[in-house]
Amino acid sequence: MGKLVPDFLKMFKRGEPKGAGYVRDYVTGSPLKASKEEIRRQFVERRLVKDFGYPKELLGVDVDIEVGGKTLGRADILIFKDPEVRDPINNVFAIVLVKSGGVDDLKKLMSSTSAEYGLLYDQDNFVVLRKSASNVFEEICRFPMYGESFECLERGLSRASLKPATDLATQIDDMYRYVREVEGLSSGRLLDEFLKLLALKLGDEVIGGDELLAWVSNKEFVELNRGVECASFKSRVDGLIEKVRDRVLVGDGRLNVKSRTIAEFFRRFHNVSILKCGDVSKYEALHNVARQHLNVERGEVLTPHPLADLMVRMLNPSKNDLVLDPACGSGRLIAWVVRHVKHRHNLTDEEVLNFVRNNILCVDVNPDAIKIARTYMVLYAGGVGNTLVANSLAPFDVLKSVGLEMQLPEHLIPGPEKFDVILTHPPFNVKQKVSNPQILSHYELGYKWNYDRSTSKWVKTSDVIREQFLEVLFIERCFQMLKMYGRMAIVLPEEVLAVGALGYVRQWLLQNARIVATVALPHQTFIPYGVKARTFLLVMQKVPKDELEKLKASEYKMFVANLEKVGYDAFGTPIYKKNKDGEIITDESGNPVIDTDVPLICEKFNEFKENEGLTF
Numbered sequence: 001m002g003k004l005v006p007d008f009l010k011m012f013k014r015g016e017p018k019g020a021g022y023v024r025d026y027v028t029g030s031p032l033k034a035s036k037e038e039i040r041r042q043f044v045e046r047r048l049v050k051d052f053g054y055p056k057e058l059l060g061v062d063v064d065i066e067v068g069g070k071t072l073g074r075a076d077i078l079i080f081k082d083p084e085v086r087d088p089i090n091n092v093f094a095i096v097l098v099k100s101g102g103v104d105d106l107k108k109l110m111s112s113t114s115a116e117y118g119l120l121y122d123q124d125n126f127v128v129l130r131k132s133a134s135n136v137f138e139e140i141c142r143f144p145m146y147g148e149s150f151e152c153l154e155r156g157l158s159r160a161s162l163k164p165a166t167d168l169a170t171q172i173d174d175m176y177r178y179v180r181e182v183e184g185l186s187s188g189r190l191l192d193e194f195l196k197l198l199a200l201k202l203g204d205e206v207i208g209g210d211e212l213l214a215w216v217s218n219k220e221f222v223e224l225n226r227g228v229e230c231a232s233f234k235s236r237v238d239g240l241i242e243k244v245r246d247r248v249l250v251g252d253g254r255l256n257v258k259s260r261t262i263a264e265f266f267r268r269f270h271n272v273s274i275l276k277c278g279d280v281s282k283y284e285a286l287h288n289v290a291r292q293h294l295n296v297e298r299g300e301v302l303t304p305h306p307l308a309d310l311m312v313r314m315l316n317p318s319k320n321d322l323v324l325d326p327a328c329g330s331g332r333l334i335a336w337v338v339r340h341v342k343h344r345h346n347l348t349d350e351e352v353l354n355f356v357r358n359n360i361l362c363v364d365v366n367p368d369a370i371k372i373a374r375t376y377m378v379l380y381a382g383g384v385g386n387t388l389v390a391n392s393l394a395p396f397d398v399l400k401s402v403g404l405e406m407q408l409p410e411h412l413i414p415g416p417e418k419f420d421v422i423l424t425h426p427p428f429n430v431k432q433k434v435s436n437p438q439i440l441s442h443y444e445l446g447y448k449w450n451y452d453r454s455t456s457k458w459v460k461t462s463d464v465i466r467e468q469f470l471e472v473l474f475i476e477r478c479f480q481m482l483k484m485y486g487r488m489a490i491v492l493p494e495e496v497l498a499v500g501a502l503g504y505v506r507q508w509l510l511q512n513a514r515i516v517a518t519v520a521l522p523h524q525t526f527i528p529y530g531v532k533a534r535t536f537l538l539v540m541q542k543v544p545k546d547e548l549e550k551l552k553a554s555e556y557k558m559f560v561a562n563l564e565k566v567g568y569d570a571f572g573t574p575i576y577k578k579n580k581d582g583e584i585i586t587d588e589s590g591n592p593v594i595d596t597d598v599p600l601i602c603e604k605f606n607e608f609k610e611n612e613g614l615t616f
Helices: 036-051 103-111 150-154 168-183 187-206 218-225 231-248 259-268 279-284 287-291 305-315 332-345 349-359 367-381 396-405 470-481 500-512 545-553 598-612
Strands: 022-024 031-033 059-067 070-080 092-097 117-120 127-131 137-139 323-325 360-364 386-389 419-424 447-452 457-464 482-493 514-520 535-541 559-562
Touching (some): 022 036, 036 059, 036 070, 070 103, 092 103, 103 127, 137 218, 150 218, 168 187, 168 279, 168 287, 187 259, 187 367, 218 259, 231 259, 279 332, 279 367, 305 332, 305 482, 305 535, 305 598, 323 332, 332 349, 332 360, 332 367, 349 360, 349 367, 360 367, 367 386, 386 396, 419 470, 447 500, 457 500, 470 482, 470 500
Parallel strands (some): 323 419, 360 386, 419 482, 514 559
Antiparallel strands (some): 059 070, 070 092, 447 457, 482 535
């Protein structure tokens, strides 16, 4: 059958990450140095066009405001009233500052022009100003949509008016920073309150009816800005909590933040749909928030989207499978399972929610990670499913006790041979090991193994090992929980199957499981997530012992692949496919196509499954 693991050192191709370079301006098409501030301006330009509806022809970039031969300042973005008259003094609708300047600078430029509106939209501020005929400035609730009058800012919000967010992750990051800075909460409470705010917005979109509740009028905003509690706004928020509590909130759903903070969330996401965003956008939405609540030193690392896509497509879960991630972290792998099953079976929204509540379990020892996992369930399924804060490596009687206490459905409580599909990316860190004998004694790989040179085999002893790698125990625990003919995919560091001292792990795998596939991952896979580690994906299946012996006797084949293109560089910058002219290729929806080998590997793997009689 050949080697269980290919020579990873030869398979990995090293390369130095490229510099940031230049970006092409969204409005003008001109190349600009890709500074942090410039990237921000491109985000705002895209929002103005895609989210707010302003034609590109009305936008000017880096426009100097001159009066009497004196330059008063530069508008990072200027919105003209008439595209044919590029007069930066008398034909200005709005001035936008992004890269530099503050509120006073914005007022100064507005005072010298015909601009009625001003927007300060950097990483720390979202300030919208309106100038009256008498040159008096007032902060208002939001920037008007193209063609929208000031009076429209008092109107409610309808489902039909919502558009997919242009850059959901950036908007969420902005709002998270705002809540952190304004509310002054501890890390755990900050996450709780932020996710509740997000749940209100999501629940408002999920639950039926065209009239939405997650909005704030300009009059309400002005009152709240003055420190006055607004009865109409409070009543609407209370109604929203009642509307969504059972579907997307955990506990009583009570918010412990200022009304002004709730209003800030609503105004920033006005006319924006989170649920209408693309699957990848939703997957990356909580990327930075999650990273701040995962401990990289403990090996808690997010699963990149291309890797999640590879794992899910290779396992091909169905609507009838019971699916588990025993080290779910932020729950992104399970989110991609939900997405896959929905598209595979063309499920309705209600069927998707039923699948999540009856067939899925997320387990993690980190309670903050579980909170984020619940939010991902809402993003992809429109409701919260089954989660469990627990150590998946604990004895099964302990897990059963915790599961019953948390009122999990009996068929989803972790135990031997209960799940059809298990996929996981457990913590990996050479410094973190399990040393508790009460846990180790429940695993064959928790005992000492000696190498017998006469037989060239490892022999298990009766002595519990002093300590064992987390990843090694997760391999066996996942296998324990697989049903017969169940399949699993697990991300592992190279050391697990390449270090000589762990030869007994390789032997155990060959003796107990059908090794279906190994896929070597490129060196940059986890660098943007804070970990430099050579890793691979292991796919295996549980089959009856007699069937496994026959497979081994026939020297069954194993699928081996090397993922060279993961779709991003060592900085985490996406790499897109380009045509022969160097232009980025887009899909039927106009989204850029990631340059990754994942589709090709999945295609070849499907051919392999068919040839080998694998039916999943």
